Amino acid sequence: MYERLQNLIFQFANRTETIYTLGRKAENKIVKVDNQRIYVETNSSRDKYALGEKENPYRVIRKEWLLGALNKLLEKKSLIDQDLVEFGRRHSFLMAFLAALPFVEAKNVKDGSSIRLKEFTTADLPGPFNRSMNFMKEQKESALEIPFIRLIYDMLFYMDEEAPVREKRETLLEVMYLTIVSSTSGTQITESVAQRKLTDALGWLQNTGLVDENLNVIGQREGEMNSNSFWWVNQGKSAAVETEGGFLWAPKRAKNGTALAHHTDLTKAKPGDIVFAYSNGAIRSICRVVKEAVSANKPTSLAEDLWGVKGNLLEVQYYPLHLHINRDEIPHEWRLQEDGPFDRNGNVKQGYFYATSNEFANNLINLFNERIPEEFLEEVPLSGEHTRVKKFESVGSLVSHIHSYITNKGFYFTEENIKNLYLSLKTKPFVILSGISGTGKTKIVQLFAESVGATEGNGQFKLIPVRPDWSDGSDLIGFEDIKGDFKPGPLTDALVEANKPENRDKPYFILLDEMNLARVEYYFSDLLSVMESREKVDGEYVSVPVVDRPEVGRLMLRNNVFIIGTVNMDETTHPFSPKVLDRANTIEYNDVQLANFSIFDQMEEPQAAVVSNEQLAGEYITLKDAFADNEELIREVTDWLVEVNQILEQMKLHFGYRVRDEVCFYMIYNEQGQLMTKEQAFDLQLHQKVLTRVSGNDADTVKVLKELYTFCTGHAWDADIDVERESRFPQSAAKLANVIKKAEHEGFTSFWMG
Structure with missing residues (x-):
């Protein structure tokens, strides 16, 4: 019984440096913990060791003593000094150790010291978190002023960060059964109420950014100072x-x-x-x-x-x-x-x-x-915020981790989908996700970010819903009010954090949801210009400032900021201009497999990994940066692009150097990571960077589309013959087949109609 709590006390010992006895406040330094013992140094043990009276400078506290003392407390609910005298001279340490546990409290009594389990009634427990409040700092303070939430927070601080969420909840529930009674009947809290109230408490902690989705305390515990100098x-x-x-x-x-x-x-x-x-x-x-x-x-x-x-x-x-x-x-x-x-x-x-x-x-x-x-x-276990960054051995292993995380969250995306999104973000940190409603465009971004340690809780993921009435950048970036004070927008709030020196190796994901509900060129044009100003100065990626105000500082689009927009194409939305499409990879998610339940067969508890920005961000800004080491690949890819451009030039739809450079970057990163074949990668780039610009309503448009189809398949267009699957560029060929049929049947076509 109470197996989880028994495990917790050793986790507690591992994260506790000093225990002070309740009466004399004598110092007991925990110098080592293993599966069976705790090793404790006192002034007395050190002095005896220095005089040669002891072989070691520490005293040993055995596991059976700790568990015996804990079980006695759980059974009796309260203890005084005399209750632990059976453990000899160690009883003072055991009393003090138990008193330091988050679910125990101590008090002085006439004849010595007393400890007891904390007590709550169901009336003391908070209800669900109120999401309408948006003052994070005040929320954190108010959350930790609630004694029960403080107890849960302190318990989580001492738990093994690698432990599954299920185990952490079971440990917390054991404490709840010991410390909470019904406010009406005075009986032990029921399982259903305990589960619900625990979920409410964890909701407070997660929504205020105090713990993450794995129930690990974010950063340094509130009120705790680093004891190392x-x-x-x-x-x-x-x-x-x-x-x-x-x-x-x-x-x-x-x-x-x-x-x-x-x-x-x-x-x-x-x-x-x-x-x-x-x-x-x-x-x-x-x-x-x-x-x-x-x-x-x-x-x-x-x-x-x-x-x-x-x-x-x-x-x-x-x-x-x-x-x-x-x-x-x-x-x-x-x-x-x-x-x-x-x-x-x-x-x-x-x-x-x-x-x-x-x-x-x-x-x-x-x-x-x-x-x-x-x-x-x-x-040297350091107190404070020292999150260990995971270094993946290869790009392939990083992408596999991201794919596994998303799959174990219960969402279906192919590994090629994840490889493509990873390469697109690395090529340029501005990506557009299009497709029919309900295919998971928003979710893939959120879970991609979560898988590498970027969450709403730690401020590294921000979802910004776009409103139809946005007509300039003020709603996104901010504006000056009538008093002359700058009021930052949601993007600026994220950039403040991303620009801090201590955060520049952390990735920040900004998701513009329903990006084209308003005209993108109206509210996003300033940012498009800033993107093109990026350069590398003394090894650091900088840009012209997005904002330069005393209230927020000089904020740039550094290479740790990734902007992703989701779009639907219907009568309520606006089309994109070439200015926008030129600067982004536009990825389509239209593949729906409603009957695919295979992902539910072997789902595991997903574990996020904290990943440095270095493992996600691209290293090239100009093609000159990459040319010397990748000349052969660049020339081969450029030959393909020249062939495509000659076809597009007939309709004045040909592209410039920016598209060439970014397609080459994508191909280089793919080859470095060995993620896909050269043909697969170019197929995706042709689909995402070139075909998005094709539209028209005349015979010349159809002629260009058919020539592109021939480029992709090696065959002349024939509506009755399906050769797309055997093509060297099958995705682009399939897309072209759809838009050609639209043009022939309806008299007009575009990328968004296929």
């Missing part, structure tokens, strides 16, 4: 020797006899602290402090001309980074704000050892997460 060391000539020896050393006094803070601060570092080791213009290692600094003469391995002889030595464990972090990669505004290792111009100071702020250190670790060795993060 962070430091920066400038090593210079000493780097190689100190790294090899596993230490840092600084003199107690400079050559003139003065004690310098950037030397003596070495003594302030504590075991478990983190040190960024900088030398030759870059952070090359990240270190964990092993022991407090001790007085030590200068190691003989250090150069003779360095400093004095008497000094302090700090033992550290070095973890070399996968890739060095150059100084200029650290955002300049961060360096300007950080007083420790940087001067007022953002340059690295000449001293040795400096403290850094937790905010700077956390931002640095998150921004360069992929460069930090896995073994460091395993050895």
